[in-house]
Each structure stands twice: as C-alpha cells, then as structure tokens.
Amino acid sequence: MSKALNVGVVGATGQVGKVMRRLLEERDFPIASIRFFATARSAGTVLPFRGEDVVVEDVETADPTGLDIALFSAGATGSRAQAPRFAAAGVTVIDNSSAWRMDPDVPLVVSEVNPHAIARATKGIIANPNCTTMAAMPVLKVLHEEAGLERLIVSTYQAVSGSGLAGAEELAEQARAAVADEHLLDLVHDGSAVTMPEPVKYVRPIAFDVIPLAGSIVDDGDEETDEEKKLRNESRKILELPELLVSGTCVRVPVFTGHSLSINAEFANDITPDRARELLAAAPGVELSDVPTPLQAAGSDPSFVGRIRQDQSAPGKRGLALFISNDNLRKGAALNAVQIAEVIAATAGAASDSAEAPATASA
Amino acid sequence: MSKALNVGVVGATGQVGKVMRRLLEERDFPIASIRFFATARSAGTVLPFRGEDVVVEDVETADPTGLDIALFSAGATGSRAQAPRFAAAGVTVIDNSSAWRMDPDVPLVVSEVNPHAIARATKGIIANPNCTTMAAMPVLKVLHEEAGLERLIVSTYQAVSGSGLAGAEELAEQARAAVADEHLLDLVHDGSAVTMPEPVKYVRPIAFDVIPLAGSIVDDGDEETDEEKKLRNESRKILELPELLVSGTCVRVPVFTGHSLSINAEFANDITPDRARELLAAAPGVELSDVPTPLQAAGSDPSFVGRIRQDQSAPGKRGLALFISNDNLRKGAALNAVQIAEVIAATAGAASDSAEAPATASA
Numbered sequence: 054m055s056k057a058l059n060v061g062v063v064g065a066t067g068q069v070g071k072v073m074r075r076l077l078e079e080r081d082f083p084i085a086s087i088r089f090f091a092t093a094r095s096a097g098t099v100l101p102f103r104g105e106d107v108v109v110e111d112v113e114t115a116d117p118t119g120l121d122i123a124l125f126s127a128g129a130t131g132s133r134a135q136a137p138r139f140a141a142a143g144v145t146v147i148d149n150s151s152a153w154r155m156d157p158d159v160p161l162v163v164s165e166v167n168p169h170a171i172a173r174a175t176k177g178i179i180a181n182p183n184c185t186t187m188a189a190m191p192v193l194k195v196l197h198e199e200a201g202l203e204r205l206i207v208s209t210y211q212a213v214s215g216s217g218l219a220g221a222e223e224l225a226e227q228a229r230a231a232v233a234d235e236h237l238l239d240l241v242h243d244g245s246a247v248t249m250p251e252p253v254k255y256v257r258p259i260a261f262d263v264i265p266l267a268g269s270i271v272d273d274g275d276e277e278t279d280e281e282k283k284l285r286n287e288s289r290k291i292l293e294l295p296e297l298l299v300s301g302t303c304v305r306v307p308v309f310t311g312h313s314l315s316i317n318a319e320f321a322n323d324i325t326p327d328r329a330r331e332l333l334a335a336a337p338g339v340e341l342s343d344v345p346t347p348l349q350a351a352g353s354d355p356s357f358v359g360r361i362r363q364d365q366s367a368p369g370k371r372g373l374a375l376f377i378s379n380d381n382l383r384k385g386a387a388l389n390a391v392q393i394a395e396v397i398a399a400t401a402g403a404a405s406d407s408a409e410a411p412a413t414a415s416a
Numbered sequence: 417m418s419k420a421l422n423v424g425v426v427g428a429t430g431q432v433g434k435v436m437r438r439l440l441e442e443r444d445f446p447i448a449s450i451r452f453f454a455t456a457r458s459a460g461t462v463l464p465f466r467g468e469d470v471v472v473e474d475v476e477t478a479d480p481t482g483l484d485i486a487l488f489s490a491g492a493t494g495s496r497a498q499a500p501r502f503a504a505a506g507v508t509v510i511d512n513s514s515a516w517r518m519d520p521d522v523p524l525v526v527s528e529v530n531p532h533a534i535a536r537a538t539k540g541i542i543a544n545p546n547c548t549t550m551a552a553m554p555v556l557k558v559l560h561e562e563a564g565l566e567r568l569i570v571s572t573y574q575a576v577s578g579s580g581l582a583g584a585e586e587l588a589e590q591a592r593a594a595v596a597d598e599h600l601l602d603l604v605h606d607g608s609a610v611t612m613p614e615p616v617k618y619v620r621p622i623a624f625d626v627i628p629l630a631g632s633i634v635d636d637g638d639e640e641t642d643e644e645k646k647l648r649n650e651s652r653k654i655l656e657l658p659e660l661l662v663s664g665t666c667v668r669v670p671v672f673t674g675h676s677l678s679i680n681a682e683f684a685n686d687i688t689p690d691r692a693r694e695l696l697a698a699a700p701g702v703e704l705s706d707v708p709t710p711l712q713a714a715g716s717d718p719s720f721v722g723r724i725r726q727d728q729s730a731p732g733k734r735g736l737a738l739f740i741s742n743d744n745l746r747k748g749a750a751l752n753a754v755q756i757a758e759v760i761a762a763t764a765g766a767a768s769d770s771a772e773a774p775a776t777a778s779a
C-alpha cells in the first residue's frame with residue numbers, strides 16, 4: 054500500500070497550483086500533512102484543504118524540512134531559486150516549470166509513459182513536461198512500442214490558459230469587446246471591423262483570430278519558438294528516442310483551456326488506423342473520441358484522440374494522421390505532477406512493506 | 417487592351433456573390449453590361465452596381481444569351497443544373513462550386529498559378545478551387561518551380577464563413593451567449609461551465625473551441641473529409657503534379673473569415689528559408705508577414721505567408737515549414753473568379769487588337 058506523505062505545494066495560489074490543490078483533495082492521495090507556499094505577495098493567504106484552513110507560507114523564508122514531496126508550479130525562475138534548497142532539505146521536488154527538464158540528472162516523467170525514470174532523480178528533482186508535449190506522450194508511447202516511432206510533424210492549437218491567467222483574461226476582454234460591437238458580423242468581410250483592446254500578452258489579437266507564434270522565437274537561427282523546441286527535445290527525452298525527428302508549428306487559438314495537436318507520425322513498421330485504435334482503447338491516460346475538442350477535454354483527465362487515418366503521404370502503411378485534445382492545466386501540468394507523487398507514495402509504501410517482512414527474507 | 421464584356425453574377429445575393437459584386441465595382445474591370453441572377457426566392461431584389469439599380473433575375477427562367485461571362489457562386493447543385501445551360505448559350509462560366517473541379521474537360525485555375533489552363537475550357541466551364549487549397553497555391557507554385565514539390569502535410573485553421581452565412585451566425589450566437597454568461601472564465605477549468613446554443617451547422621460547439629472535422633467524412637474507407645480530399649486532388653490538378661503526396665487534417669476554428677494552413681512541404685532539391693522568402697517576396701498574390709493571421713487576411717487579397725523555417729525532420733534541406741493566412745471569401749472564392757474573368761477579357765482584347773492588325777500580318 055501507499056505510504057502517507059508530508060506534501061507541499063509551491064505556487065499554491067496560481068492557476069496550476071489551484072488545480073494541484075483540487076486534485077490532491079479529490080484523489081485518494083495519502084497525505085500525512087499538507088503545506089502551501091507562494092511568493093511573499095501571496096503569503097498569509099488562507100486556503101481550505103479537506104476542511105482545514107492552511108496558511109500560505111512565504112517560499113523564500115520557509116523551512117522545508119520534514120516534507121517528503123513538494124509539487125512546484127512557481128515558474129522557471131522561482132524553481133531555479135528554490136527547488137535546490139528544498140531538495141537539499143531531503144524533499145523530492147516535482148517541478149512543473151521548464152527549469153530542469155533538460156538537465157541530464159533530472160528525469161522528465163509522464164506517469165503512464167516512463168515512471169521507471171523516477172528512480173534516476175539523483176538531484177532530488179523530477180521534471181514535468183510542458184503541457185503540449187504531455188498531451189501527445191500517452192498516445193505516442195503505445196504506438197511507438199508497436200511500430201517504432203521515427204518522425205513527428207505537429208501543428209498545435211494551444212489554449213490561452215497555457216500563458217497563465219493573463220492569457221485567459223486577454224481573450225475574455227477582447228471577446229467581450231468584439232461581441233459588444235454592433236459590427237461583429239462585419240468581421241466576415243473585414244478583419245478590422247470591430248475595435249478590441251490592444252494585445253498585451255500576445256503579439257496579435259487572439260479573439261476570433263489564430264496566432265502562429267506560441268512562445269518566443271529562440272535566437273539560434275532556426276526561427277523556431279521555445280515551444281517548438283520543447284516539443285522536439287522533451288519528446289526525445291521522455292520516449293528515450295534521442296534521434297526522433299520532430300517538426301512542430303505552435304499556434305495559439307481562442308480557446309480557454311485544452312491544447313490540441315494535429316500529428317502526422319511516421320514509424321519504422323506498418324501500422325493501420327484499426328490497430329492504432331485497438332492499442333489506444335487500452336492505453337492508460339487515453340480516451341478515443343470521434344471528434345476530440347478542447348471544450349471536451351477541459352476539466353477531464355485523459356488525452357482524447359481521434360480522426361485516426363492512414364497518412365497517405367507516408368511510405369506504405371508507415372504513417373498515421375491523428376488529432377489529440379487534452380486539458381493543459383490537468384494532465385498537462387497539475388495532474389501529471391500529482392500522479393508522479395502517487396507513484397512515489399506507492400513505491401515508498403512497497404519499500405516499507407518489504408522492510409516489515411521477516412528478516413529471513415533478506416539475503 | 418482588355419475587351420469590355422457582358423458579365424453575369426449567378427448567386428449574386430449570397431455571401432460570395434456579394435464580394436464578387438464589390439470586386440467588379442472596385443477593380444477596373446471592363447464591363448459592357450451587368451446582370452445578376454439568384455434563385456426564385458431572391459429574384460426581384462434590386463441591387464446597386466456602379467450607381468445603377470440592377471434587378472436580380474431568376475436563374476432558372478432567365479435567358480443567358482448575350483452574356484460573355486458568368487461568375488457562378490450558386491453551390492454545387494445549382495451549378496450542375498445551370499452552368500451547362502449558360503455554357504450552351506455561348507457564355508463562359510467561371511464556377512466557384514465543387515461541381516466541375518475534377519472534370520477532365522474543365523480547367524481548375526488559380527489566376528497567378530496556371531492561367532494557361534483557361535484555354536482548355538472545352539466545355540465552356542472553368543472551375544475555381546476550394547478556398548483552402550487556393551490559399552496555398554500561389555505560395556507553393558513558386559517554391560515548386562524552384563525545388564520540385566513532392567509532399568505536403570497540412571493542418572488547417574478554417575474560418576466559419578467557409579460554411580456560409582449560417583456558420584458565421586452560429587459562431588456569433590454561441591460567442592454572445594458565452595460572453596454574457598458570468599461563468600465565462602470558468603471555462604479555464606471546465607469546458608461545460610457556460611451554456612451556449614446547441615450546434616446546428618457543426619458537430620460540436622465552435623465558440624472557444626476547435627473542431628477537427630471541417631467538411632464531412634467521405635464514405636470510401638479512408639476516413640478523410642471531403643475538404644481533406646479536395647486539398648489533395650485539387651493541389652495535384654492545379655500544380656499539374658498527379659503524383660503529389662498530400663496529407664491534410666482540416667480543422668474549423670472560431671474565426672469569422674480567413675483560412676490558415678500550417679504546411680510542411682518536401683521537395684526533390686534543397687531549399688532554404690532565405691531562398692523561399694526571396695522567391696515569395698516577388699511572387700504574385702503573395703505577401704510576406706512575420707506572423708500571418710486570419711484577422712490580418714480578412715478583407716485583403718494576398719496569401720500572407722510567414723514562420724518560414726527549415727523542416728528539421730525532413731532529409732537534408734529538402735523540407736520547409738510555413739504558415740499561410742488568406743481571405744477565404746476574396747482570393748479563396750470571389751477574387752480568383754474575377755481575376756480569371758480579367759485574364760479572359762485581356763485575352764479577348766488582345767485577339768480583337770490582332771484582328772484589327774493589317775491583313776498582311778496573317779499567314
């Protein structure tokens with residue numbers, strides 16, 4: 054059985070932190086004690102947890118000693134500053150930011166895909182993949198095991214909550230202004246027919262628009278965004294395929310929550326849509342859907358996958374085209390972190406069960 | 417010089433017909449006379465044209481004799497019924513529907529890409545491509561001429577006006593209801609947080625959602641939509657590449673007008689992003705844009721293209737990734753039809769100029 058753990062949530066007042074708290078409450082997670090942390094600005098806030106009031110502590114000054122696990126959703130800067138301090142105090146950090154993902158001493162884990170990598174957390178830090186990559190991993194893992202994944206071409210449809218609460222508010226404000234404008238339907242003939250608040254979070258208006266630039270261009274001459282590079286690098290690390298060929302185009306769409314990916318995947322061996330559906334029907338964290346949409350995914354755990362077709366442009370039957378939608382705040386962030394903690398709790402429980410076994414059982 | 421023509425617009429009261437009328441007025445099109453046609457329901461309506469009142473005629477009973485050209489935007493059924501009758505009366509039909517596109521005796525023309533095909537209109541009918549394919553053709557043509565196009569992988573972001581006025585109204589109604597709901601921002605955590613009118617035109621809600629099923633599944637076992645098949649078949653015909661490999665995933669997004677395409681293109685020879693930009697800067701009907709968006713394209717003529725990168729998953733430098741946005745009602749429909757008519761007017765003008773040349777010039 055799982056061992057009850059002393060759990061901390063760092064960034065507890067943020068958008069992902071809120072989902073982490075809810076999931077820890079909802080799921081049958083074995084908690085011995087809970088502590089919440091945030092920046093000084095939010096410290097002192099009182100948050101409920103399973104009927105108790107919990108006072109949020111200042112992450113910079115709090116002593117983490119005694120925690121078994123800390124779920125971090127504090128941004129890359131916050132994580133770089135605090136995760137090593139927590140780890141040095143003996144806390145296993147499960148970090149949602151990009152800070153540690155490509156560190157060779159930090160495993161990058163999707164709970165259904167590579168839980169075995171948790172054992173390699175020699176720094177005391179485990180990283181959660183970015184939300185776009187996450188959505189695809191449970192789907193691609195089973196297809197890879199069947200046919201040998203070689204190449205991914207991905208175009209994304211990413212929700213504004215992937216940019217934090219500011220992204221969601223920018224979409225809401227622009228949509229409210231456009232809808233209040235008597236010329237809304239004139240957008241059919243003229244993209245400047247309505248007046249909307251100027252973009253702040255994004256480089257273009259996001260309401261009734263799509264922006265083919267999710268993230269920021271990385272200054273290395275490739276003209277790819279950091280999101281597009283994460284998709285390549287994190288897929289390679291999680292699937293343990295260092296040579297995997299990946300081309301991504303990351304696009305922001307006027308959706309509040311639910312990241313979607315249109316994927317053309319190529320394999321070493323033939324794989325048919327029927328066989329893919331059979332495998333995916335049994336895959337953990339995956340649910341088949343005729344027409345997966347972000348509104349369907351928002352508030353749910355699985356990666357919804359559908360529109361599975363043979364890629365007629367790939368050699369033989371070695372290509373599949375498919376579409377995935379997944380909640381970028383749940384599985385894409387908070388849920389996967391909690392699921393990693395659950396694996397650790399189960400492992401700790403199994404270890405202490407075996408420690409209680411008769412001494413004669415050991416060598 | 418161009419010859420002044422007797423021009424008809426069939427489907428003049430519809431969404432595309434409206435744009436056709438506006439373009440004929442705005443552009444310096446040589447018109448000797450104008451006639452408008454629609455179904456019986458709209459016949460008798462009076463529409464202005466260059467300061468004159470024009471009474472809409474019933475397309476089923478009107479005699480088309482005397483017209484040089486008829487621009488048809490009357491749907492596939494209307495076109496199948498009426499285009500042959502117009503053509504038999506000596507009228508050159510330029511048809512915007514899917515009815516004739518794959519007919520071997522009907523040229524499928526993008527004015528900048530294959531105007532030479534107009535001469536092959538042995539049935540008196542010329543077809544306009546579907547709006548999604550159209551957006552890509554002026555871009556892909558110049559890249560193909562440089563490097564030899566072999567394969568296209570396309571994911572689309574298609575506007576609701578591609579489904580007619582009913583699509584635009586469905587988006588507007590759902591968006592109005594969602595924005596009026598005090599729980600709008602709860603969509604961040606729950607896709608069912610707001611109440612919206614039930615979908616009618618689409619299989620899922622379209623406001624604050626994306627639907628990876630533009631068009632209808634064709635019942636041939638491929639599980640592709642008609643939109644996905646059109647993209648393959650029409651690209652092959654227009655580019656005169658019958659073996660071109662094409663995989664498309666056609667997705668509807670909550671945008672009023674402006675179809676976008678995320679394209680991974682593979683070529684027989686190397687082509688760099690710099691060379692592609694150089695070629696596209698000079699290509700007719702194309703405009704470079706750092707971040708092309710549908711709001712930018714709506715109301716404009718060119719295909720905006722940007723985010724041009726080397727496709728790192730393709731062999732050598734033989735792949736490009738890029739993003740295109742284009743107004744699906746203008747170039748995607750009405751404008752291309754008018755441009756084909758302009759080519760015909762110019763050709764007719766040249767022919768009559770040469771007919772007036774001294775007789776000694778002929779053999």
